[in-house]
Amino acid sequence: MDAIHIGMSSTPLVKHTAGAGLKANRPRVMSKSGHSNVRIDKVDGIYLLYLQDLWTTVIDMKWRYKLTLFAATFVMTWFLFGVIYYAIAFIHGDLEPGEPISNHTPCIMKVDSLTGAFLFSLESQTTIGYGVRSITEEC
Incomplete structure (x- = not known):
């Protein structure tokens, strides 16, 4: 399953629909195997965020x-x-x-x-x- 690419100026992930009983046909945020299908692109200074929170960066490392x-x-x-x-x-x-x-x-x-x-x-x-x-x- 392909990942969803989200730019910072795109629409929100969750949209409210008029029909409460109707299920909208939209891609999953999390796959059934537990991997995230959301990939955030085009964020200014994303690499500086890794240095600001070094502990979480180490936790997220392979x-x-x-x-x-x-x-x-x-x-x-x-x-x-x-x-x-x-x-x-x-x-x-x-x-x-x-x-x-x-x-x-x-x-x-x-x-x-x-x-x-x-x-x-x-x-x-x-x-x-x-x-x-x-x-x-x-x-």
Whole structure:
């Protein structure tokens, strides 16, 4: 069944007929399977409405997009905190090339690259354990 295209200047969906007992021959608003047959076209700023109500936009998304958004949010927070941990190690002087100073204790043990900082962030947020990476009292 084809969808009904409704412009904003078109007539209303429900019309009152003179004959109360007569059923008007008009298309259904909802199909028998539960899908909406109404499609609103030619609305100015329709894409801004999606950004104004972000929660409803996420609810109305297809499942594959929701799962992608969910996974991407986790990876982005791991990366963001990895960059923060990398910056802390850089400011503390833990990333200096060459041999480490004998009495220097790094702020975060075994974080000497952005990859190590990303893994430390992942291990911290998922609480799977640190292994050799751990925070020291130097921070």
